[in-house]
Amino acid sequence: MDCQNISSLISNFVDNFIDFTVCGIFLPQPTNPSPPPQTIFPSPPRLVAIGDFHGDYPKSTQAMTLAGILDPATHRWSGGSSFMVQVGDIFDRGGNEIKLIYLLHRLKHEATLAGGNLVTILGNHEVMNMNYDFRYVTREGLIEFERWGWWFKKGMDMKKLGGDEDVRDVFDGLPVSFEGVERKYWNGFRARMAALRPNGPIASRFLQDYKTVAVVGDSVFVHGGLLKEHVEHGLEKINSEVRDWIRGSPTTKTTKCPDYLLGGLSVVWLRKFSYGSNCDCEQLQSILSSIPGAARMVMGHTIQREGINSVCDNQALRIDVGLSKGCGNGIPEVLEITGGKEIRILTSNLLYRRSDPVPDKKKAEFLAPEVGVKA
Amino acid sequence: MESLIAEATSYSKDENESLEVRAQKALECPCVANLRKGPCGTQFTDAFLCFMKSTSEEKGSDCVHPFVALQDCIKTYPDAFSEDIIGDNISKKEVDKATVQDYKFIPPRWSVKAKQQIS
Numbered sequence: 001m002d003c004q005n006i007s008s009l010i011s012n013f014v015d016n017f018i019d020f021t022v023c024g025i026f027l028p029q030p031t032n033p034s035p036p037p038q039t040i041f042p043s044p045p046r047l048v049a050i051g052d053f054h055g056d057y058p059k060s061t062q063a064m065t066l067a068g069i070l071d072p073a074t075h076r077w078s079g080g081s082s083f084m085v086q087v088g089d090i091f092d093r094g095g096n097e098i099k100l101i102y103l104l105h106r107l108k109h110e111a112t113l114a115g116g117n118l119v120t121i122l123g124n125h126e127v128m129n130m131n132y133d134f135r136y137v138t139r140e141g142l143i144e145f146e147r148w149g150w151w152f153k154k155g156m157d158m159k160k161l162g163g164d165e166d167v168r169d170v171f172d173g174l175p176v177s178f179e180g181v182e183r184k185y186w187n188g189f190r191a192r193m194a195a196l197r198p199n200g201p202i203a204s205r206f207l208q209d210y211k212t213v214a215v216v217g218d219s220v221f222v223h224g225g226l227l228k229e230h231v232e233h234g235l236e237k238i239n240s241e242v243r244d245w246i247r248g249s250p251t252t253k254t255t256k257c258p259d260y261l262l263g264g265l266s267v268v269w270l271r272k273f274s275y276g277s278n279c280d281c282e283q284l285q286s287i288l289s290s291i292p293g294a295a296r297m298v299m300g301h302t303i304q305r306e307g308i309n310s311v312c313d314n315q316a317l318r319i320d321v322g323l324s325k326g327c328g329n330g331i332p333e334v335l336e337i338t339g340g341k342e343i344r345i346l347t348s349n350l351l352y353r354r355s356d357p358v359p360d361k362k363k364a365e366f367l368a369p370e371v372g373v374k375a
Numbered sequence: 376m377e378s379l380i381a382e383a384t385s386y387s388k389d390e391n392e393s394l395e396v397r398a399q400k401a402l403e404c405p406c407v408a409n410l411r412k413g414p415c416g417t418q419f420t421d422a423f424l425c426f427m428k429s430t431s432e433e434k435g436s437d438c439v440h441p442f443v444a445l446q447d448c449i450k451t452y453p454d455a456f457s458e459d460i461i462g463d464n465i466s467k468k469e470v471d472k473a474t475v476q477d478y479k480f481i482p483p484r485w486s487v488k489a490k491q492q493i494s
Contacts, residue, residue: 003404006406006407010407010410016435017442020442026434026435026436133479157458158419158456161409161456162410180482181487189486
């Protein structure tokens with residue numbers, strides 16, 4: 001056994017050790033090469049979609065339990081062949097960002113094994129963080145990254161000592177001090193930059209899997225919304241360009257963040273179809289008709305205080321209920337589409353519990369005692 | 376990576392050779408010597424051996440105890456595996472020259488030093 005082989009064994013051991021240390025879970029061994037990005041998926045028997053998580057682990061797992069895809073005791077995939085979509089914004093406003101990224105990564109693997117699927121969509125907060133816009137980072141979130149950085153560095157040391165000559169210094173070129181910022185936070189910001197910049201360990205390992213847009217059956221999933229120009233640019237092209245940006249390249253300079261991810265009219269920031277009941281249904285209809293087979297757009301990003309709702313005859317579904325404690329602590333709700341047709345809203349809202357007298361028949365047909373269904 | 380591991384662990388022609396023996400042989404390799412030295416050498420050895428032998432679907436998930444022991448040791452001796460301590464390579468790369476101005480870095484408001492009061 002030569003040293004080169006041994007050092008790769010050591011590096012693999014170290015990666016697993018650091019994963020466990022950072023998150024307390026063991027991730028499945030990576031499969032190489034990673035599958036090509038997929039944008040269009042056939043209609044699954046059961047599709048569930050959840051809005052923004054924003055670093056709130058307990059509320060996010062509640063929502064996934066409500067969706068029937070997570071075993072609340074083990075936090076393992078329990079959704080069988082269900083197809084779940086999370087529409088972005090794992091980051092900011094809460095302190096369990098890495099923990100959620102890891103959990104979703106493991107769930108993706110388990111879903112695939114079970115014949116199901118889990119697709120995560122890129123939100124504007126993922127894009128902001130990759131661009132060092134840390135305005136909505138919490139203290140707890142920064143501590144989580146500081147701890148990650150500390151351990152990641154230990155891992156790099158161990159790999160080097162084990163003879164791995166290709167250990168990349170992921171902190172290379174990053175500032176050690178931040179003028180105007182309290183000194184006690186410097187390490188945290190440095191770690192956050194290292195982890196999330198394009199080609200950074202968390203970006204290239206996890207976020208590169210996140211899709212900017214996904215079409216599942218006749219539903220189009222996107223964080224903010226799509227305009228005609230985005231569709232004209234090409235949905236597959238968008239996914240692949242964004243993935244290239246996130247992955248960066250170890251040899252060349254990283255590519256620029258695509259323009260359609262920046263600004264109020266971008267795919268991750270758009271709110272045009274998400275405010276109130278006044279929605280330009282004609283424009284939406286026209287956009288949807290330019291995507292083959294698309295019947296509706298499912299969006300997160302804009303908090304719906306009244307819960308998941310739809311306008312334009314179910315062509316715009318707004319599913320961000322602001323569940324995170326960091327932004328409203330909304331009641332978890334999940335969109336469910338069965339057989340590509342029947343649309344329901346699963347809710348934790350006690351108003352819709354079975355024991356309550358609910359006049360609407362549909363509201364009474366629900367799955368578990370703590371799960372309600374809105375019309 | 377999986378194929379690399381397979382390649383590395385199946386170097387022996389003996390199909391019956393146990394994972395235990397393979398793991399031991401890996402540990403005897405001179406390139407591992409530096410990791411086995413120092414205050415966390417024993418903990419490293421235990422954790423690495425356990426991981427190599429692990430047959431769990433999530434490799435290493437049956438190694439929680441040795442992993443936690445290694446964690447605790449590194450927490451107690453943060454420099455246990457840094458090259459300077461072992462004495463191999465003292466030349467430090469000149470890094471961190473970049474300043475924050477090179478980045479469009481936007482910190483959250485709570486992290487920014489309170490401005491000095493000017494009367």
